[in-house]
Amino acid sequence: MKYKHFGLLTALVCLACGSANAALIAHYTFNGTLADSGTSGGTATLGKNGSLSSTVSAVGSGSLELRNNIGTDTSGLDGAVSGNNFALGTGARTVAFWMKAEGTLDTSATMIALGDSGTNGGRYDIALSGGNLRLEVQGGGTTTSVALGGGNWFHVTVATALGGTVASSQYYVHNTDGTLNASGAFGGSSTAVNTRNNRLRMGDSIQDTSRDFFGYLDDIRLYDSVLTQSEAQGLAAMWSPVPEPTAALLGALGMLTLLRRRRN
Numbered sequence: 001m002k003y004k005h006f007g008l009l010t011a012l013v014c015l016a017c018g019s020a021n022a023a024l025i026a027h028y029t030f031n032g033t034l035a036d037s038g039t040s041g042g043t044a045t046l047g048k049n050g051s052l053s054s055t056v057s058a059v060g061s062g063s064l065e066l067r068n069n070i071g072t073d074t075s076g077l078d079g080a081v082s083g084n085n086f087a088l089g090t091g092a093r094t095v096a097f098w099m100k101a102e103g104t105l106d107t108s109a110t111m112i113a114l115g116d117s118g119t120n121g122g123r124y125d126i127a128l129s130g131g132n133l134r135l136e137v138q139g140g141g142t143t144t145s146v147a148l149g150g151g152n153w154f155h156v157t158v159a160t161a162l163g164g165t166v167a168s169s170q171y172y173v174h175n176t177d178g179t180l181n182a183s184g185a186f187g188g189s190s191t192a193v194n195t196r197n198n199r200l201r202m203g204d205s206i207q208d209t210s211r212d213f214f215g216y217l218d219d220i221r222l223y224d225s226v227l228t229q230s231e232a233q234g235l236a237a238m239w240s241p242v243p244e245p246t247a248a249l250l251g252a253l254g255m256l257t258l259l260r261r262r263r264n
């Protein structure tokens with residue numbers, strides 16, 4: 001009996017090991033820093049359109065702010081770019097992040113880009129087309145009917161399983177109150193995902209032309225595993241923005257008025 005229990009215990013421990021192997025390989029909080037709190041991304045570099053905001057965020061004390069300061073570069077470096085490369089190939093991955101699109105967006109504004117255009121399926125871009133969520137790889141792509149513009153915050157999770165295609169990739173979109181806005185498989189394009197060795201681009205695509213994203217991105221995470229819907233919801237439930245400066249200002253003005261009345 002004792003050995004039986006030991007076997008069960010070993011099995012449970014191994015299960016725990018298995019899930020622990022699913023790594024958060026890059027995590028940018030933008031809370032006053034460009035450092036990666038994951039394992040492999042390295043400190044990010046800001047491009048011409050990127051800056052750290054300490055007054056607007058989705059989680060914590062800051063976010064990545066993206067403004068159109070100087071047109072486009074030619075290699076997708078206008079937002080923020082990871083210090084290191086990722087060689088994901090056909091491997092499983094999940095990208096999760098908060099986004100707030102603002103102003104006049106580029107035609108194919110890109111929130112997250114991995115890989116490059118060297119081969120079919122080599123690029124992996126999570127973007128907007130006509131304000132709707134789109135997953136685009138080199139040689140293929142599918143635009144959903146999920147609208148992500150309008151100046152609202154959304155939490156977006158996109159997951160591709162080992163050997164997956166654009167069509168089989170899954171998306172989960174959550175609102176700031178943690179409710180599910182939309183979910184499903186991208187469908188459409190059967191192009192296989194085969195992400196080439198390149199850096200993680202945030203707010204721009206290596207394809208570049210007309211692909212700058214304007215607004216805010218926050219809590220950008222890259223996993224080397226497929227997250228479930230409930231795990232995606234768990235990330236969305238972390239919504240905890242910097243208090244609106246206007247609300248704080250109104251509060252201060254209210255106090256001032258109250259003090260003046262008391263004096264009179």
Ligand SMILES: [Ca+2]
Pocket residue numbers: 029030031057058059060061062063218219
């Ligand atoms: Ca943040």
Ligand SMILES: [Ca+2]
Pocket residue numbers: 071072073074076077078204205208209211212
């Ligand atoms: Ca650009």
